Amino acid sequence: MPDFVHLHVHSEFSLLDGANRIKDLPVRAKELGMKAMAITDHGVMYGVIDFYKACKKEGVKPIIGCEVYVAPRSRFDKDGPADKEYNHLILLAKDNIGYKNLSKLVSIGFTEGYYYKPRIDLEVLEKYHEGLIALSACLAGSINRAILEGNMEKAENIAKWFKNVFKDDYYLELQNNGIKEQVLVNQKLVEISRKLNIPLVATNDAHYLKKEDAYNHEVLLCIQTGKKITDPDRMKFETDELYIKSPEEMADYFSNLPEAIENTVKIADKCNVEFEFGHTILPNYEVPKEYKTHYDYLRKLCEDGIKNRYGENPTKEILDRMEFEISVIQKMGYVDYFLIVWDFINYAKSQGIPVGPRTWFRSRLNCCLCYRNNRY
Template sequence: MPDLPPPKRPTSGAESRSGRTAADRPRRCRRRRRAGRYAELHCKTNFSFLEGASHPDELVQQAARLDYAALAITDRNSLAGVVRAHVAAKEVGLKLLVGAEITPSDALPVVLLATNRAAYGRLARLITLGRRRAPKGQCRLTFQDIAEHADGLLAGVIVQKTNGRRPNTEAEEQTAGDHGCNPKIGTSFPRAPCSSPLDLLHRYRDVFGDRCYLFAELHCEAEDRWWLQKMIRWAAEARVPLVAANDVHYHVPGRQRLQDVLTAIRHGCPVAELGERLFPNAERHLKSEAGMLRLFADQPEAVARTIELVDRCRFSLDELRYNYPEELCPPGQTPLQHLTRLTWDGARRRYPQGVPEKVCRLIEHELRLIEELRYESYFLTVWDLVRFARSRGILCQGRGSAANSVVRFCLGITSVDPNRIDVLFERFVSKERNEAPDIDVDFEHERREEVLQYLYEKYGRERAGMTAEVITYRPRSAVRDVGKALGLSLDRVDTLAKNLENFNDPDGLEDRFREVGFDPQSPLGRQLLCLVQELVGFPRHLSQHVGGMVITQDRLCELVPIENAAMPGRTVIQWDKDDLDMLGILKVDCLALGMLTAIRKAFELVRRHTGRKLTLA
């Protein structure tokens, strides 16, 4: 039996189910005492899977406690965590910068920050390009790709030393030159072919101009002062400003142990065997302004300059606007006019003896509310899906509260006759609740893929994508991965994990450990217990929703990055249904139902043996 789904991790987004656009929702920001003069510009959440060791809201709340002027969320080749951070930032009144760390195969890694809505769209499109080129979970980009999407983006170039030590003599310094430093991107990424970081920095300067910066990151290591002087020299020679950052992976130092475990899981080996793949200390946490000034005592202006980037970034996710496709309308008609005509035509087909007065009143009422809430294009898209399925002989049926809609009955989406029962449209669409309608349509499970591929073909991969599903750690999977990372034998890990089947209470792990003879109070037991409890609820990877499709009038890939799914022919956006709800983005649930397949086969048998043709109505 698979693990039971865990309870939702509480976040600051209390209004996650609202269908309003992000800009329409009332701000519930806590008034902050003051804003400091430092902003962290290079920060990964745990949506940099198996790298970041803190949730987005934990990072935001810690930044607010430290009185940051702003916080940039810059996950690796991803925007998957920005919506959660956005909601948390509004709660505490913190300015959030939206960006990503981009890792090209032929250049230094770079943090790109969106200054406005157009720049955000180019960043999302750039990530989509790299993700669509690569298998699921990977991203392949080049410097040329970055250059083609550079307009409006701020670039913070990253140079990290790898095995770099300070030369002992002036002669050795001259011989070493710019060696001893590399783009430290990860073992799965190749080293940039150009050996000189200065040459690579010049390339970024040529593309980004005065929007190019060099990020200096110090982590209390022995050669920090020597390394900072080297960065100062490179910045001067390339004519780019030097900016302080910290390559943040967790919100407080106490998460270093968990970050070590995540690194071990990522590399598939115990922590004890990681060697130099581990960070040498716990310094990649959010530091106070005073702490950063101590690190950069030789260059305090690098800390102050972070505010310059904050002031240049004016984009907020509140600016995102979602527009449903409108090409289903015939020329010269608005979506509402087309929907109205289709509804009355359908009503006359449903009631050939004349449309009852009760149904006429319901149709007029529903159409007025649909017009007021501007959902007409949404209804037309679902109608088009059902029309396509019926043209292919695929059984389909609307489900849930949508059965309360007489418009959907007239469009043929549902088969519940409103003249025979009392229906309440407001159970489906309500102005007072201000929630987006949830339209679920079941299709035969053996042929649902035909419907999904129809959407991809009709709207294109840049305008349609499946909603993501965030796969998170549960107690059983967390015990398996943490146990292996700590070096427990496979049989011991297996015994512990099997005792957690269908178990979802991290606070009750001690009793489960004792049941199989594992002492939770031993040093190893305490360490395992603590790390598992921290890891439960962490995102492990993105999967695909059971059938939620997002379709847009404009480019979807400029609203949210799109990537390949594991299943051939599928592409998935980087946001899940809760993220979409936060921003007021609508989806259509195209679900697979095995019983519809059974019913169709039963209909076929009845027709074959009796000549009688049955339908769902």
């Protein structure tokens, strides 16, 4: 059986477009004898943690990625139909730096580039490309659009830009989807590959698990576009081949381009993102230099707070109570948590910003302490 890895896969988090349940994906990969699989949802990474865990459970290597939208001009241009013509691009994280950069890019898509879709642009792609592999995507990829416009010079210039930024981690993506235009695009991509020495990779842009799920996927698209399945002019994919194909089906179709199949495995080998679970990761709160530890500073704040509330000579009962509360906070490892929450509440108050959930904060304090202390 040939080795093949699906590197372009949509899950249910490609909302109303992906019909693959996350938990089913690695199960299917394993059934078909594939050792790894990628997740590349449209513009988002909501599914990556569930996918990672599901893959680990099945002994399939998870590859973390995203099919991002790239604005045709800058991500800040949001003016009319021209800026709505965003291009698709597959990004895969090679390592944890790549994962961080991918998260950054996807966030920028929402916070700065959102226009119908979360969009990034070439400027941020260049800035945050480290640790990432780029594949040229489907027919909505910029290079494929240029090919379909008949503008090979533009297509080559796009390929050169990506090769220049991503070096050996840029691949021209050939798809096996039965769409007429794709056949032409595949031919032209092979020409560009030979001319510019850019490797090829085979994918299947999987939107559903099995061929027979194509109809369900059409229903999903109707819900997304507000159409009926009987509407003749509804948006539809002109194919029922966007499923998780077997390695044999992929290798058969690309039998004259074995490197496109082999490269899927090479790319999968390059991708090694590891997540660690079970640790609370808190930002470091920098305490003033004169305090050796976070605990010392928390203690000082508590002592000041007691003086503010009860004067210079608080009763023994109050001091004992403070000692008890601080000792619980320290014992439970909550010193940093309390400093961080104190920091933003204190800042808000100092700036005249209303601190609405004060009761929430206080009850939260009580909850943490009392719950841990079995007082409730």
